Amino acid sequence: MLAKRLIACLDVRDGAVVKGINFGGLTNAGDPAILASRYNEEGIDELVVLDVTATIEGRLALAHTVGTVASRLFIPLTVGGGIRSDDDAAAVMDAGADKVSLNSAALADPSILGRLARRYGSQAVVVAIDAKRHADGYAVYARSGRAATDREAVEWAREAESRGAGEILLTSIDRDGTRSGFDCALTAGVSAAVSIPVIASGGAGAFDHFAEVFTAGRADAALAASVFHYSEHAVGELKRYLKERGIPVRI
Amino acid sequence: MIALIDYGAGNLTSVRKGLAAAGAPLYTPGAPADLADASAVVVPGVGHFSATRALGDPWRAAILERVNAGVPLLGICLGMHWLYEGSEEDSQARGLSLIRGTCSRLPPDRKVPHVGWNTLVAKESTLLKGIANETYVYFAHSYAAPAGTACTAFADHGVRFAAVVECGSVFGVQFHPEKSGSAGIQILKNFVSLAQPR
Numbered sequence: 001m002l003a004k005r006l007i008a009c010l011d012v013r014d015g016a017v018v019k020g021i022n023f024g025g026l027t028n029a030g031d032p033a034i035l036a037s038r039y040n041e042e043g044i045d046e047l048v049v050l051d052v053t054a055t056i057e058g059r060l061a062l063a064h065t066v067g068t069v070a071s072r073l074f075i076p077l078t079v080g081g082g083i084r085s086d087d088d089a090a091a092v093m094d095a096g097a098d099k100v101s102l103n104s105a106a107l108a109d110p111s112i113l114g115r116l117a118r119r120y121g122s123q124a125v126v127v128a129i130d131a132k133r134h135a136d137g138y139a140v141y142a143r144s145g146r147a148a149t150d151r152e153a154v155e156w157a158r159e160a161e162s163r164g165a166g167e168i169l170l171t172s173i174d175r176d177g178t179r180s181g182f183d184c185a186l187t188a189g190v191s192a193a194v195s196i197p198v199i200a201s202g203g204a205g206a207f208d209h210f211a212e213v214f215t216a217g218r219a220d221a222a223l224a225a226s227v228f229h230y231s232e233h234a235v236g237e238l239k240r241y242l243k244e245r246g247i248p249v250r251i
Numbered sequence: 252m253i254a255l256i257d258y259g260a261g262n263l264t265s266v267r268k269g270l271a272a273a274g275a276p277l278y279t280p281g282a283p284a285d286l287a288d289a290s291a292v293v294v295p296g297v298g299h300f301s302a303t304r305a306l307g308d309p310w311r312a313a314i315l316e317r318v319n320a321g322v323p324l325l326g327i328c329l330g331m332h333w334l335y336e337g338s339e340e341d342s343q344a345r346g347l348s349l350i351r352g353t354c355s356r357l358p359p360d361r362k363v364p365h366v367g368w369n370t371l372v373a374k375e376s377t378l379l380k381g382i383a384n385e386t387y388v389y390f391a392h393s394y395a396a397p398a399g400t401a402c403t404a405f406a407d408h409g410v411r412f413a414a415v416v417e418c419g420s421v422f423g424v425q426f427h428p429e430k431s432g433s434a435g436i437q438i439l440k441n442f443v444s445l446a447q448p449r
Contacts, residue, residue, distance in 0.1 A: 002361075002408055003368045003387060040432075045368055074269060076389060076430050093262045098430060121261050121298030123364060123391035166364060166391070195359070197366045220362065250368040250387040 003250040004214045004242065005045040005221035006235060007199060008228045010035055010069075012081075013053045015061050017229070030229065033068045039228065040073055042235035045250055047073065048101065048169070048223060051081030052144070063095040070096025078126055080169075089116055093124070101169055103128040104142040107149055107156075110163050117164030125167075126199075127160040129153055131186055132173040138186050145173045153186065154193045161194045168194065169223065172202035179205025179226070184217035191218040199223050207241045214247050253446055254280050254289035256314075258305040260329055261297035269429025273439035275446070283313035291446035292317050296329030300340035300354070300394065303333045311347060318349065323420045323445040328392055331416065331423030340394050349421045350401050354394045361409040364393040369426075371414050373404035378415055378422055380441050388414070388431040388438075395425060420445070 010017045010032050017030045036047055049069060051062045066079050079092040080101025089100045089112075100120075106113055106127050116125045130145050131138040131153040138153035157168050170190050172183035182200045191198040197220035200213045204224035213219045228234050239249045253275045257263055263279075270277055270293065280286050292314055296302060306314075318324050326334045335346045338354035346353075357363045368387040373379050395412035398405040404415035406425070416423040422442060428435035 001370065002365065005367050070264075070268070074272065074430060074432050074436055094264060096264050096268065098262075098265055118298075121391075123297055123366065124261065167366060195362055196364065197362055220367065 001248045003045070003248045004219070005199075006210070006238065006249070007046040007048055007221055007223040008035075008039045008044045008235075009048045009050055009201070009223050009225040011050050011052045011225060012062070012065055013051070015065050018052065032065055033071075035229070036069045036073055039235065040075060042233065043239060043251065044075070044228070044235050046076045046078065046221070048078045048080065049097075050101070051079075053082075063091050066092050066095040066097055078169075080126070080128055086112065086115055086119075089120075093120060099124045099126050099167070101126040101128045103130065104147075106160065106165075107140070107142045107151070110159060113160060113163040113165050117166070122164050122166035125165050126169050127157075127165040127167075128169040128171065129156060129160075129190075130171045130173050133183070133186070138189070141173060145176075154189055157190045157194050157198075161196050165196065167197045167199060169199045169201060175203025176201075177226075178203055181205065181209040182213040182217055182219070182222065184213055187213055187217035187219050191220070197221060207238050210238060211242060211245050211247060214242070252276050252278050252289060253291045253293060253443065254278060254286055256280065256292065256294045256306070256310070256330075258296070258302065258310075260302035260305070261295070263295060265427075265429045266293070266295045266327065269436060269439055270443070272436050273443045275439070275443040283309040286313040286317055289317055289322060291323045291325070291443070293325045293327065294330035294333060295327045296333070297391070298329060300329065300332055300338040301344055302329065303346070304341075304344050306333070315347065318421060321420055323422065323442065324349075325442050326423040327429075328425060328427060331425055332394060332396065334416070334421060334423050335396055338394055350396075350416055350418055350423070352397050352400055354396045356394050357392075357412070358409045364391060365395075365408040366391045368431075369406045369408065371404040371406060371426075373415070376403035376415055377417055377445070378424065378438055378441050379404060381437055382434055386434050388426040388428070388435060390426045392425060396423070
């Protein structure tokens with residue numbers, strides 16, 4: 001039976017892992033290669049490295065960081081943040097990423113999804129959608145949650161799928177960093193609208209949040225950062241918790 | 252030396268790294284003639300079945316010559332599909348026909364593509380030596396081979412499909428051993444151990 005995936009996110013700035021609250025107030029939480037190998041040993045299913053600075057200097061450093069993280073890792077590795085062009089995507093794929101995650105670049109030019117899918121396969125193309133609740137739905141934001149777009153989350157998810165995205169990394173801006181739980185209504189709405197897997201992100205704070213997003217939220221995978229960063233054995237304990245509740249996980 | 256065939260279907264960095272971790276000295280043949288000294292052949296690949304059209308008649312002949320000489324061949328994901336007669340994904344493209352049958356799309360009652368960790372239900376298998384039954388491995392695909400001829404382990408995603416096939420010295424895995432943690436590396440080691448030193 002296909003397992004629900006737990007994905008650890010390493011928000012990286014200038015080669016060091018940081019964790020933000022509502023995309024701001026960044027504090028340092030460790031060396032990405034050390035954290036990556038710890039997660040691997042703990043049984044994490046996948047890793048995402050997100051470059052939260054995405055300056056030109058930072059981008060060159062990112063390929064180095066990806067190479068270091070990937071060197072001893074035999075689980076899927078996704079890299080996002082600052083992937084603006086086909087060349088940026090190629091640089092991180094060549095450095096050892098298995099998937100690239102595109103957000104603002106895909107909103108600016110959706111055809112990049114199809115081009116990367118043709119080059120690397122759809123399984124390598126993740127579209128990251130940052131969504132914020134409004135009166136009658138969820139609006140998509142670009143530029144790390146700073147710029148509103150005229151797109152709705154479900155409509156953009158469908159278009160991204162049709163253009164070649166193989167997975168959706170769906171972040172609730174409202175919940176990000178709050179540790180108050182995933183936005184299950186947002187996740188379920190998008191998951192029901194597409195046939196590709198949806199990764200829920202933003203708001204993980206307790207084990208029951210994961211159980212909730214895998215059931216009511218219809219998520220195929222859940223991504224978190226600080227829940228895993230600050231507690232050793234969190235991955236194993238969380239998996240046992242989920243298994244006891246009948247949710248299939250890889251143990 | 253193990254020949255890793257690069258025909259442009261996706262990025263080979265991870266496969267290269269996984270085979271290196273399994274202890275395999277590797278090379279990427281630039282032309283079919285370079286296969287003459289291969290002690291084993293690996294055909295990786297992700298994406299659309301039409302990508303296998305890049306493996307034209309000279310490549311097919313060179314790979315079949317190695318297979319006929321008893322050299323182990325491993326197809327991974329799309330490379331496994333190519334071992335069959337063909338795939339619904341591109342009915343005009345020909346597979347190697349080393350294994351009978353064609354690959355078809357996974358049924359739509361589950362999410363497709365099938366992405367993530369799923370369990371192997373194994374029978375007697377050379378590739379899975381030392382791997383416990385129901386071990387999780389990482390999949391990413393929309394098409395699959397039938398769990399019939401030559402299938403030594405299946406997985407289930409709305410339908411049972413072939414996760415591992417073995418037919419003489421010809422092997423195929425639907426999942427990505429290079430992304431399947433320590434179990435995946437063990438499976439690659441099992442394959443590498445079959446390669447004849449030359």
